[in-house]
Amino acid sequence: MAGKRIILFERRTFTFTNLAASQSQTIPLERAVDVTAYQEGTLQAVVHAISMSTGQTVAFTATPVQLVDSEPQTDFSASSAAATVSITSTTTAPRLVPGQLTSGFGSHLQIAVTGTQGAAGGTTLTITVTLILVLKD
Numbered sequence: 001m002a003g004k005r006i007i008l009f010e011r012r013t014f015t016f017t018n019l020a021a022s023q024s025q026t027i028p029l030e031r032a033v034d035v036t037a038y039q040e041g042t043l044q045a046v047v048h049a050i051s052m053s054t055g056q057t058v059a060f061t062a063t064p065v066q067l068v069d070s071e072p073q074t075d076f077s078a079s080s081a082a083a084t085v086s087i088t089s090t091t092t093a094p095r096l097v098p099g100q101l102t103s104g105f106g107s108h109l110q111i112a113v114t115g116t117q118g119a120a121g122g123t124t125l126t127i128t129v130t131l132i133l134v135l136k137d
Contacts (some may be wrong), residue, residue, distance in 0.1 A: 001022045002085040011048055013128045021121025030111035032065050038135035041101040043083040046130040047093045055118025056125045064106040077110055
């Protein structure tokens, strides 16, 4: 069984400290990663450094998406993610946090990160990660 390792990005720092209490922010990272040739996969977050408090989370998602020629500006995305990697205050660095892709994830995946501030708000929420897709045909 052949496979492929796609490094989506290396050692990237995300800071969500300025969010208000219980507020979330989602940042699209990759619009459509071609996974047409693959049947199985894992989204892996390699946590290099982390600074967060109880109630805070950072989640990386891989959501099925289709782009069509007739509407090139529209992302036709599924209603739920094929894989989610959630990182909380109990996660320590260095750490590998994997998330298995569900079957039938389609031909393209949209990658995003969502940071959620805790109920206290305004406390440090920073993470440095490498994000990798490991795929098998």
